[in-house]
Amino acid sequence: MNFSKVLISCAALLLATSAVAQTTAITGATVYTMGPQGTVENATVVIEDGRFVSVEAGGAAPDGAETIDASGKIVTPGLFTPIGSLGLVEVGFSAGPLDALQRGEEFTASFDIADAYNPRSTLIAVSRIEGVTRAIITPSPGYPDESGSYGSVLAGLAAMVNLGGGDDSLEQRAVAMMVSLGQSGSGLAGGSRAGATLALRSALDEASSYGDDPGEREDYKLSLSDLGALQGVLSGDVPLFVSVNRASDISVLIDLVADYGIRAIIVGGSEAWMVADELAAAGIPVVLAPQDILPGNFDRLNARRESAVMLADAGVTIAFADGQSQTHNARNITQSAGNAVAYGLSSDAALRAITLAPAQIFGVADRVGSIEVGKEADAVIWPADPLELTSYPEQVFIKGNAVEMSSRQTLLRDRYLQTDSDKPPAYRK
Amino acid sequence: MHKSIVAIATLTLLAAGCEQGADDEGTKPYASRYAPLSGGTTLLTGATVLTGTGERLENADVLISDGKIQAVGEGLSADGATVVDASGRWVTPGVIDVHSHLGVYASPGTESHFDGNEATAPNTAEVWAEHSVWPHDPGFVTALAGGVTAMQILPGSANLFGGRSVTLKNIPGRNVQEMKFPGAPYGLKMACGENPKRVYGSRGQSPGTRMGNVAGYRTAWIKAAEYKKKMEESAGGQGEAPTRDLQLETLAGVLSGEILIHNHCYRGDEMSVMLDIAKEFGYKITAFHHAVEAYKVADLLAENDTCAAMWADWWGFKMEAYDGIRENAALVELAGACAIIHSDSAVGIQRLNQETAKVMGAAARVGVDIGPETAIQWITSNPAKALGIDADTGTLEAGKMADVVVWSGSPFSVYTRADQVFIDGALAYDRFDESVNPVTDFSLGTAATAGGAQ
Numbered sequence: 001m002n003f004s005k006v007l008i009s010c011a012a013l014l015l016a017t018s019a020v021a022q023t024t025a026i027t028g029a030t031v032y033t034m035g036p037q038g039t040v041e042n043a044t045v046v047i048e049d050g051r052f053v054s055v056e057a058g059g060a061a062p063d064g065a066e067t068i069d070a071s072g073k074i075v076t077p078g079l080f081t082p083i084g085s086l087g088l089v090e091v092g093f094s095a096g097p098l099d100a101l102q103r104g105e106e107f108t109a110s111f112d113i114a115d116a117y118n119p120r121s122t123l124i125a126v127s128r129i130e131g132v133t134r135a136i137i138t139p140s141p142g143y144p145d146e147s148g149s150y151g152s153v154l155a156g157l158a159a160m161v162n163l164g165g166g167d168d169s170l171e172q173r174a175v176a177m178m179v180s181l182g183q184s185g186s187g188l189a190g191g192s193r194a195g196a197t198l199a200l201r202s203a204l205d206e207a208s209s210y211g212d213d214p215g216e217r218e219d220y221k222l223s224l225s226d227l228g229a230l231q232g233v234l235s236g237d238v239p240l241f242v243s244v245n246r247a248s249d250i251s252v253l254i255d256l257v258a259d260y261g262i263r264a265i266i267v268g269g270s271e272a273w274m275v276a277d278e279l280a281a282a283g284i285p286v287v288l289a290p291q292d293i294l295p296g297n298f299d300r301l302n303a304r305r306e307s308a309v310m311l312a313d314a315g316v317t318i319a320f321a322d323g324q325s326q327t328h329n330a331r332n333i334t335q336s337a338g339n340a341v342a343y344g345l346s347s348d349a350a351l352r353a354i355t356l357a358p359a360q361i362f363g364v365a366d367r368v369g370s371i372e373v374g375k376e377a378d379a380v381i382w383p384a385d386p387l388e389l390t391s392y393p394e395q396v397f398i399k400g401n402a403v404e405m406s407s408r409q410t411l412l413r414d415r416y417l418q419t420d421s422d423k424p425p426a427y428r429k
Numbered sequence: 430m431h432k433s434i435v436a437i438a439t440l441t442l443l444a445a446g447c448e449q450g451a452d453d454e455g456t457k458p459y460a461s462r463y464a465p466l467s468g469g470t471t472l473l474t475g476a477t478v479l480t481g482t483g484e485r486l487e488n489a490d491v492l493i494s495d496g497k498i499q500a501v502g503e504g505l506s507a508d509g510a511t512v513v514d515a516s517g518r519w520v521t522p523g524v525i526d527v528h529s530h531l532g533v534y535a536s537p538g539t540e541s542h543f544d545g546n547e548a549t550a551p552n553t554a555e556v557w558a559e560h561s562v563w564p565h566d567p568g569f570v571t572a573l574a575g576g577v578t579a580m581q582i583l584p585g586s587a588n589l590f591g592g593r594s595v596t597l598k599n600i601p602g603r604n605v606q607e608m609k610f611p612g613a614p615y616g617l618k619m620a621c622g623e624n625p626k627r628v629y630g631s632r633g634q635s636p637g638t639r640m641g642n643v644a645g646y647r648t649a650w651i652k653a654a655e656y657k658k659k660m661e662e663s664a665g666g667q668g669e670a671p672t673r674d675l676q677l678e679t680l681a682g683v684l685s686g687e688i689l690i691h692n693h694c695y696r697g698d699e700m701s702v703m704l705d706i707a708k709e710f711g712y713k714i715t716a717f718h719h720a721v722e723a724y725k726v727a728d729l730l731a732e733n734d735t736c737a738a739m740w741a742d743w744w745g746f747k748m749e750a751y752d753g754i755r756e757n758a759a760l761v762e763l764a765g766a767c768a769i770i771h772s773d774s775a776v777g778i779q780r781l782n783q784e785t786a787k788v789m790g791a792a793a794r795v796g797v798d799i800g801p802e803t804a805i806q807w808i809t810s811n812p813a814k815a816l817g818i819d820a821d822t823g824t825l826e827a828g829k830m831a832d833v834v835v836w837s838g839s840p841f842s843v844y845t846r847a848d849q850v851f852i853d854g855a856l857a858y859d860r861f862d863e864s865v866n867p868v869t870d871f872s873l874g875t876a877a878t879a880g881g882a883q
Contacts, residue, residue: 342844413756413795416724
């Protein structure tokens with residue numbers, strides 16, 4: 001057993017993304033910028049010090065730049081997954097760790113998931129070699145368990161990370177506050193969805209009263225840290241990220257948002273298409289899984305395949321999640337986007353829903369989400385249509401760094417592809 | 430010693446296989462009362478045809494009448510046929526899902542519908558999934574829109590022996606009998622690994638470990654062998670027949686080759702142990718399901734003629750799924766073993782073609798070329814083989830049931846949809862004509878009837 005060799009190769013893998021290329025030029029590709037430049041044919045994309053510095057058709061690569069010929073290929077912004085537990089979990093069930101879930105009610109609104117993020121989780125490389133460069137990591141909603149521990153309607157604060165794998169991965173805390181309403185909220189609030197809405201209103205009222213005069217001690221139900229966290233919501237800086245599906249519950253949310261003058265994002269939204277105009281008017285975006293069209297429960301009785309295009313046509317900003325596996329298969333958001341196209345969404349809108357739109361929804365579009373001069377250089381080189389199922393990235397860049405295109409899964413694959421080896425697998429490197 | 434046992438078992442299996450076609454459906458308990466929809470003569474013309482036998486034909490026609498495939502080839506014609514211009518489109522055999530829980534874990538997924546796991550004892554070989562199937566599960570209809578024409582409904586995996594499976598035609602009926610695939614053999618669901626040991630170990634009961642699992646299987650097979658022997662002896666006039674026992678009847682049916690083993694098993698090392706248990710007791714494992722690590726033992730699977738039914742990319746949701754890789758099915762194919770893409774999901778079953786495509790693309794990254802004509806077998810002829818219905822369906826060959834999908838393009842593109850689905854030659858689904866399509870009782874009055882979930 002050559003442990004030192006193994007350690008060295010692991011270290012090389014882990015550090016691969018930290019190597020800073022000074023200037024990189026990607027030439028000859030069709031670039032879907034998702035920005036004002038639209039699609040640029042035969043483009044030269046220049047990256048310097050981790051940012052895009054130019055995107056020009058037929059542009060010359062700067063002297064001394066590391067040049068990557070991407071003729072005939074497609075370049076997109078890095079993919080951005082809007083929900084899930086990347087970096088918070090290794091194995092989901094019975095094996096841990098499971099840092100996305102906070103039980104009990106000692107801390108709710110202020111539970112900050114950012115402090116649990118592990119940039120070296122094995123899921124990170126698996127996701128980034130398939131083009132995912134950014135993720136919103138979210139606390140999981142609580143749920144009842146055998147011990148009667150319920151959690152809260154307020155699950156805590158989401159964060160935005162890059163998937164580079166280094167210690168600089170945490171990009172922004174408190175990009176949203178997770179909330180459960182509708183059926184998922186009812187179990188956390190005494191059994192009725194009305195109770196879930198009341199719990200949210202009551203928390204906002206308390207926070208408002210606390211915010212008016214933090215010095216005045218009242219008998220608050222929430223902890224001081226939770227009341228503090230809610231100030232961001234009341235000021236409009238931190239949107240609520242609300243798990244809700246039924247149209248009537250969405251209408252309740254629209255009213256609540258108007259009453260408090262706050263912002264919200266919906267996740268789920270099976271019946272959001274039924275109130276699409278109202279959502280558009282209220283400026284509430286929807287994160288949805290286009291393939292989830294079965295009535296998993298009565299809140300989703302009217303789910304339909306055309307939700308994405310119906311919402312987009314009404315002017316609602318949409319982003320996609322993988323409905324079956326938001327975390328381990330966060331990489332499958334391209335499949336979600338492709339399916340939305342199969343049911344009427346434009347290709348451009350579908351690609352936007354997995355790049356720029358989530359950046360906009362979570363308030364980080366000034367930094368990432370599109371290939372625009374000045375933005376952080378997350379980009380993916382694809383051999384063909386990025387939404388096609390047979391299309392896998394050839395190279396992924398995160399903040400200008402070309403990432404090592406391997407993961408624990410590709411190492412397993414390569415080991416077992418050596419079928420002519422006379423050594424047991426453990427001796428194949 | 431062991432070799433001779435295996436040889437005898439193999440002969441028994443072969444004999445049993447021959448007899449299956451001769452079964453008289455009417456005399457069986459809970460017999461199939463499936464009646465095909467009415468369909469006439471249909472000629473699909475000018476399509477790219479994946480036959481399911483490993484061939485790809487360009488500009489080919491498929492002639493359907495009397496519920497059967499009559500011919501596949503160029504320049505076909507038939508008097509009075511409804512001609513469907515399939516130029517620019519692709520035609521394949523109907524998609525078959527070897528692993529579904531539709532009807533036993535129906536939508537909506539309320540507790541009232543949790544009918545898939547008789548998690549009350551580690552061996553419940555006596556239960557039959559068909560006695561749980563709710564035919565009004567809207568998932569049947571959404572699966573149909575994904576080209577699924579037949580599927581196996583299995584009990585869950587809480588138990589070492591979960592019970593009998595049932596194979597269905599995907600025409601929603603009033604009851605399960607109206608959906609049962611005529612003449613299909615039964616399967617028996619077995620489960621390795623984490624689930625049984627967790628479910629019973631947490632109750633302070635056996636099995637609480639993987640070794641406990643194996644002891645549980647072996648103990649059951651010993652009893653089953655004894656029961657079978659006594660049954661055979663009494664039939665031959667020696668001694669009294671034992672009291673009829675539903676559990677042992679099913680297990681004995683496996684030992685005599687009439688019932689096929691469908692074994693939930695993630696890890697390669699556990700599959701290896703299960704294959705040896707099968708040798709010890711003289712039965713065959715038809716397929717490992719959720720075979721996340723099949724790629725580690727693909728040669729063993731080929732050697733034992735055991736299929737691996739796999740997801741394209743599910744991984745990591747539990748420890749035994751941690752080593753999942755996207756190329757799994759391709760590596761199984763490469764080893765010459767029988768690869769199947771299955772769903773285990775009411776969502777996944779709607780796009781098994783897409784799941785297959787993901788594996789094709791991943792395999793191409795490492796120079797393993799899986800063409801469409803091969804890949805289609807993973808969701809048509811290979812599952813048909815694993816279900817023992819390959820003499821009837823799974824390929825586009827003359828004489829087989831006309832279970833056929835007309836796709837808007839290559840089934841391995843994300844943008845492609847099933848345009849028409851034929852089951853036994855009848856149009857069961859048409860995405861351009863809502864009047865053709867089924868709506869389950871449950872979905873009446875919802876968006877599903879407005880083209881929503883169709």
